[in-house]
Amino acid sequence: MENEFDELQESILEDARRLYSETTIEHFMNPRNLGPMDAYDGFAEFHGPCGDTIGIWLNVDGGILTDVRFTTDGCGTSIASGSMVTELAKGKDIDSANDITQDDILTALGGFPREKEHCALLAVMSLRKAIKSLKDVL
Numbered sequence: 001m002e003n004e005f006d007e008l009q010e011s012i013l014e015d016a017r018r019l020y021s022e023t024t025i026e027h028f029m030n031p032r033n034l035g036p037m038d039a040y041d042g043f044a045e046f047h048g049p050c051g052d053t054i055g056i057w058l059n060v061d062g063g064i065l066t067d068v069r070f071t072t073d074g075c076g077t078s079i080a081s082g083s084m085v086t087e088l089a090k091g092k093d094i095d096s097a098n099d100i101t102q103d104d105i106l107t108a109l110g111g112f113p114r115e116k117e118h119c120a121l122l123a124v125m126s127l128r129k130a131i132k133s134l135k136d137v138l
C-alpha cells in the first residue's frame with residue numbers, strides 16, 4: 001500500500017513538473033510562513049475573481065516588515081505565490097514591499113502557465129491590502 005502511494009505521488013509530481021518549476025513545486029509542498037498570526041499590526045484578505053482568497057498578516061518594526069504570514073483557500077499556485085510573497089516581503093521596508101509585483105513572484109517561482117498567472121497577482125493584491133491596513137498603526 002505504501003508503495004502504491006509513493007508511486008501515485010511520484011506520478012502526480014511528474015505531471016506537475018511538466019507545467020511548473022521545481023521552485024514552485026517546492027513552495028507548494030513546503031510553504032513558508034503559512035498560518036495566521038495571533039498578534040499582528042496589519043491584516044487583510046483579498047478575494048480574487050477566481051473565487052479564491054489569500055489572507056496576509058504583517059508585523060512591522062521601525063518601518064520594516066519583521067514578520068509576514070499567509071493563508072489561502074486557493075489552488076496549489078496560490079499556495080506557492082503566498083509562500084513566495086511572504087519570503088520577498090519579509091525584511092523589506094514598507095514601500096519596497098508595496099512595490100513587489102506579480103512579475104517579481106512569477107520570476108522568483110520560475111513562471112506559471114499563463115492561465116495560472118493571476119494566482120501570483122492575488123498574492124500581490126493581498127499583500128498591498130495588508131500594507132494599507134498598517135496605516136492604522138503607523
Ligand code: FES
Nearest residue numbers: 050052074078119
Ligand atoms: Fe484562484 Fe489560483 S488562486 S485559481
